[in-house]
Amino acid sequence: MPVPPDFQLLTRRLVLRAFTAADAQRVFEIRSHWDVTRMLVFPAYPPVLDDITAWLEEHAAEWRAGTAYRFAMVVDGKVIGCADVDEIRDGSGELGYWLDPDYWGQGLASEAAAAVHRFATGTLGLRRLEAGHAADNPASGRILVRLGFRWVEDRTVWYRSRQAVVARRYYVFDGNGEP
Numbered sequence: 001m002p003v004p005p006d007f008q009l010l011t012r013r014l015v016l017r018a019f020t021a022a023d024a025q026r027v028f029e030i031r032s033h034w035d036v037t038r039m040l041v042f043p044a045y046p047p048v049l050d051d052i053t054a055w056l057e058e059h060a061a062e063w064r065a066g067t068a069y070r071f072a073m074v075v076d077g078k079v080i081g082c083a084d085v086d087e088i089r090d091g092s093g094e095l096g097y098w099l100d101p102d103y104w105g106q107g108l109a110s111e112a113a114a115a116v117h118r119f120a121t122g123t124l125g126l127r128r129l130e131a132g133h134a135a136d137n138p139a140s141g142r143i144l145v146r147l148g149f150r151w152v153e154d155r156t157v158w159y160r161s162r163q164a165v166v167a168r169r170y171y172v173f174d175g176n177g178e179p
């Protein structure tokens, strides 16, 4: 069954809803933090507002096609980050998240990731999720392991933000890990 565009996930502290192009400036602010964007594989640093707007404008079509669901993490009406499942095909998808540093260390990424994980495996019925993080980003690994992901391998990957090859740890959730 299609997921309506106004679908929301509610957690204890967060509303998770689809992004709109009106969120571009806020996403630009968050992506302007080097400590955020250096941990992401694909985005450029410094960010470019037009690129972010174009990225946000793709979301509705991905959502309709069922290939990616990217949720804005919202607190008191303010966008503070993103938690998404993308690369959806053949019962599989990829989990990701990033958060404004002002909100780190409060369990908010864990809360959002858990909700999107439930959405992906429950509502969407995905049987397998992949995820990865830079080897120098252990906080991200903690989130995955607590959700029951298991480490499968390390690889080196080109990070556009860092303009460098970076060691990256890869994980899989297929129900066989330790939750």
Ligand SMILES: CC(C)(COP(=O)(O)OP(=O)(O)OC[C@H]1O[C@@H](n2cnc3c(N)ncnc32)[C@H](O)[C@@H]1OP(=O)(O)O)[C@@H](O)C(=O)NCCC(=O)NCCS
Pocket: 035, 036, 037, 039, 040, 097, 098, 099, 100, 103, 104, 105, 106, 107, 108, 109, 110, 111, 132, 133, 134, 137, 138, 139, 140, 142, 143, 146
């Ligand atoms: C990674 C990120 C999403 C974590 O957000 P957060 O809301 O601070 O995370 P949480 O508060 O839910 O904590 C996650 C876990 O990491 C742990 N942690 C936090 N900082 C840590 C650090 N420097 N080293 C090791 N573990 C750390 C926390 O203790 C927690 O583990 P626990 O629940 O077992 O105690 C956030 O730092 C971020 O957006 N970073 C930049 C973008 C990014 O890295 N995205 C992920 C790309 S793979």
